[in-house]
Amino acid sequence: MTADATDAPPLTGNDARTIRIGTRASLLARTQTDIVASALTDAGATVEVVTISTDGDRSQAAGTPIAMDGVGVFVTALRDALLADEIDVAVHSYKDLPTAAVPGLTLAAVPAREDPRDALVARDGMVLGELPPGAVVGTGSPRRVAQIRALGLGLELVPIRGNVDTRIAKVTRGELDGVVLARAGLARLGRVGEVTEVLDPLQVLPAPAQGALACECRSEDAALEHLLRTTLHDEGVAVAVAAERAVLSALGSPCSAPIGALAEVVEDLDDDGHVVVRLSLRAVATTADGALVRGSATGETEDAEQIGRALAEELLADGAEPTGPSGPAPAS
Numbered sequence: 001m002t003a004d005a006t007d008a009p010p011l012t013g014n015d016a017r018t019i020r021i022g023t024r025a026s027l028l029a030r031t032q033t034d035i036v037a038s039a040l041t042d043a044g045a046t047v048e049v050v051t052i053s054t055d056g057d058r059s060q061a062a063g064t065p066i067a068m069d070g071v072g073v074f075v076t077a078l079r080d081a082l083l084a085d086e087i088d089v090a091v092h093s094y095k096d097l098p099t100a101a102v103p104g105l106t107l108a109a110v111p112a113r114e115d116p117r118d119a120l121v122a123r124d125g126m127v128l129g130e131l132p133p134g135a136v137v138g139t140g141s142p143r144r145v146a147q148i149r150a151l152g153l154g155l156e157l158v159p160i161r162g163n164v165d166t167r168i169a170k171v172t173r174g175e176l177d178g179v180v181l182a183r184a185g186l187a188r189l190g191r192v193g194e195v196t197e198v199l200d201p202l203q204v205l206p207a208p209a210q211g212a213l214a215c216e217c218r219s220e221d222a223a224l225e226h227l228l229r230t231t232l233h234d235e236g237v238a239v240a241v242a243a244e245r246a247v248l249s250a251l252g253s254p255c256s257a258p259i260g261a262l263a264e265v266v267e268d269l270d271d272d273g274h275v276v277v278r279l280s281l282r283a284v285a286t287t288a289d290g291a292l293v294r295g296s297a298t299g300e301t302e303d304a305e306q307i308g309r310a311l312a313e314e315l316l317a318d319g320a321e322p323t324g325p326s327g328p329a330p331a332s
């Protein structure tokens, strides 16, 4: 045992130290944080939720243009609070995390994932194929725009910003015919009943890590890292997300890039009829003129990142455009 582990106040029990969990102010962020807080409470820990206002929340409130959503803008304030010892755990939407690691911080747990697919909320219960040509659909994500445009439905795709409530209200009020959102966000907010179509990943692949959460702590906080891992970590999700994010980083892209990727850990039979666990990955990127390039790969779960990188190389060979490490594109 290290001096830390024996001398530091325990994380569970009567004389436990309080674990401060940082969250953004939005309802979705607080809901996601509550998932982590409940799991830790159930494990016998004492937790306190600390709300951190991010630049993203502030610019959203001020109504600044969509292009102001920079890379990781929702993430930086939480990470700063962690490094400043103002909080002990940060709960992120994994898809909003930049691919680069942060010195001093450890991704301690990747909890069970919500359904990662995108969803349409449209007027009159319509699916994409029922919307008339010229119908106006809100999505600020270049990834969603590229893939929906490729369906050739003649829809007009317009940028939209704001939280889930604001976006859906534009449909309810008749300002838009539909909006495309992550199904996971709607599910966590208990609003999945408003979804009129869950988009098939064969047509619209979600953002890498969509629907997954990431629990981060200070690297020196080994006891907390252990508690997070043992109470919340799902290795199958972590493996799938690692493959998806490897596609993204191999394409040199920010988390806002027009890159879709979805991996699943699936059971297969080998030649002798034995059940083997394999990783199945699909990805999509765009060419310089906005056309789609798709690909898929399977392999061993322990090779997740390698499989993702190799698939990215294939997409590049097929004409996918590498995007820079930073850019002004809106988060997806």
Ligand SMILES: NCc1[nH]cc(CCC(=O)O)c1CC(=O)O
Pocket (backbone or CB within 6 Å): 093, 094, 095, 096, 180, 181, 182, 184, 185, 209, 210, 211, 212, 213, 331, 332
């Ligand atoms: N881009 C912002 C964002 N980050 C995470 C979610 C939803 C939850 C998730 O995808 O895990 C959303 C909203 C959306 O894309 O509709």
